[in-house]
Amino acid sequence: MRKLFALLGMLVLVLPVLFGASRAANVTDLHWVTRNDAPIPFVRMVFSLSSPVHATASISASGTSTTLVLKNATLTGVPTSIVMDDGIAKSATLSQQGSDTVVKIETPKAIDVEDLKVFTLKKDTVNNKPYRMVVDIQKKGVAPRDNYYGKKPATPVAEKAPARVAEAKATPTRVTEAKPAQKAADKGAAKSVAKSAKPAKATPKQPVVLPTVPEKPKPQVVNYRTTGGIKGKVIVLDPGHGGSDPGAIGPTGLQEKQVTLPIAEYLKSILEAKGAKVILTRTTDVDVYGPHASGVDELQARVNVANGNQADAFISIHINSFSNPNVGGIATYYFDESDQSKKLATAVQGQIAEHSGFNGDRGIQPGNLYVLRHSLMPSILVELGFISNPKEEGHLKESETQKAFARELAKGLELYFGG
Numbered sequence: 001m002r003k004l005f006a007l008l009g010m011l012v013l014v015l016p017v018l019f020g021a022s023r024a025a026n027v028t029d030l031h032w033v034t035r036n037d038a039p040i041p042f043v044r045m046v047f048s049l050s051s052p053v054h055a056t057a058s059i060s061a062s063g064t065s066t067t068l069v070l071k072n073a074t075l076t077g078v079p080t081s082i083v084m085d086d087g088i089a090k091s092a093t094l095s096q097q098g099s100d101t102v103v104k105i106e107t108p109k110a111i112d113v114e115d116l117k118v119f120t121l122k123k124d125t126v127n128n129k130p131y132r133m134v135v136d137i138q139k140k141g142v143a144p145r146d147n148y149y150g151k152k153p154a155t156p157v158a159e160k161a162p163a164r165v166a167e168a169k170a171t172p173t174r175v176t177e178a179k180p181a182q183k184a185a186d187k188g189a190a191k192s193v194a195k196s197a198k199p200a201k202a203t204p205k206q207p208v209v210l211p212t213v214p215e216k217p218k219p220q221v222v223n224y225r226t227t228g229g230i231k232g233k234v235i236v237l238d239p240g241h242g243g244s245d246p247g248a249i250g251p252t253g254l255q256e257k258q259v260t261l262p263i264a265e266y267l268k269s270i271l272e273a274k275g276a277k278v279i280l281t282r283t284t285d286v287d288v289y290g291p292h293a294s295g296v297d298e299l300q301a302r303v304n305v306a307n308g309n310q311a312d313a314f315i316s317i318h319i320n321s322f323s324n325p326n327v328g329g330i331a332t333y334y335f336d337e338s339d340q341s342k343k344l345a346t347a348v349q350g351q352i353a354e355h356s357g358f359n360g361d362r363g364i365q366p367g368n369l370y371v372l373r374h375s376l377m378p379s380i381l382v383e384l385g386f387i388s389n390p391k392e393e394g395h396l397k398e399s400e401t402q403k404a405f406a407r408e409l410a411k412g413l414e415l416y417f418g419g
């Protein structure tokens with residue numbers, strides 16, 4: 001028996017480790033969405049919970065069935081069967097097995113541990129969001145789009161742990177592993193939930209919200225200006241992610257959306273002091289289009305802000321992430337059919353590239369990104385370091401770093417518009 005437990009201990013990894021573990025939770029809601037805007041498309045399922053749970057995830061030997069067990073969790077009117085994206089995750093069934101909720105997700109292709117990500121989001125009292133467990137399943141058999149983020153980050157060292165996978169393969173069930181980053185994030189979440197200690201009320205159940213069909217934007221023309229100095233120019237800043245979408249998450253739990261917004265705010269005040277008119281696509285921690293909007297809706301909503309305001313330039317601010325924590329550095333992407341965008345990218349990258357404490361210049365890269373392709377003025381997307389790199393994550397947390405990036409971005413914009 002002890003031996004069996006030892007074996008299980010090696011293979012089955014309990015994901016969120018939380019205080020008050022034996023407290024019963026209700027599963028109050030379930031949303032899902034396909035994110036085709038990511039370098040590798042994925043299906044995201046978001047389970048709303050009345051309080052934190054222990055959860056384990058495992059993948060069947062065939063690879064096409066993933067099982068999540070939410071310990072001591074009761075289904076409260078959530079649909080017990082949903083049909084999803086048939087290219088990535090076909091369906092999910094939810095069942096009550098004793099005191100546990102069991103979720104079975106069927107995928108059309110065999111997936112592996114690296115295709116599955118399970119993480120938690122703490123209760124968000126500001127935006128009235130409950131504690132959530134998020135399951136991401138990446139599309140199998142597609143390479144990250146080279147033309148999406150430009151070149152793929154270099155991989156100087158092997159980053160996977162083959163030993164563990166091999167070991168798991170020898171058993172009938174492969175089991176996913178919570179990455180240290182997620183564990184750290186979970187611990188943080190656990191603390192804040194534990195602190196607020198009030199027994200959470202189950203939120204009223206809602207139907208599953210399916211992605212809506214994006215409204216076609218009306219064709220329009222933006223008569224953007226490219227010279228004559230920054231004074232009077234209309235600049236739209238897009239703090240990447242927000243609301244239900246945290247963006248990438250660093251090893252200590254720092255979320256991309258928590259970094260992109262303050263940088264945009266600092267940049268706004270610098271540019272306004274120089275006489276520019278600045279509009280942010282979001283000014284608080286919210287989704288621009290709406291919670292759990294499909295990726296395209298969300299991105300189009302950001303583009304609409306730029307097009308609708310006849311912007312002279314559009315800057316989307318992001319932080320990069322990669323599976324290898326050693327990868328770092330700063331890059332700027334532009335839509336490769338726009339010479340002005342390339343000019344803007346060059347001017348901005350020249351200012352931000354050598355930011356101290358970061359892994360240096362990854363250059364300007366053509367990127368066929370939605371927000372760049374659909375905005376009608378010179379537009380760029382900056383990736384200010386890698387949140388997955390512990391050193392860069394540490395710097396990104398500091399407001400001094402955020403302010404310095406804002407100053408450099410402003411300088412790049414000034415150079416672009418000329419004197």
Ligand SMILES: [Zn+2]
Binds near residue numbers: 319
């Ligand atoms: Zn991003």
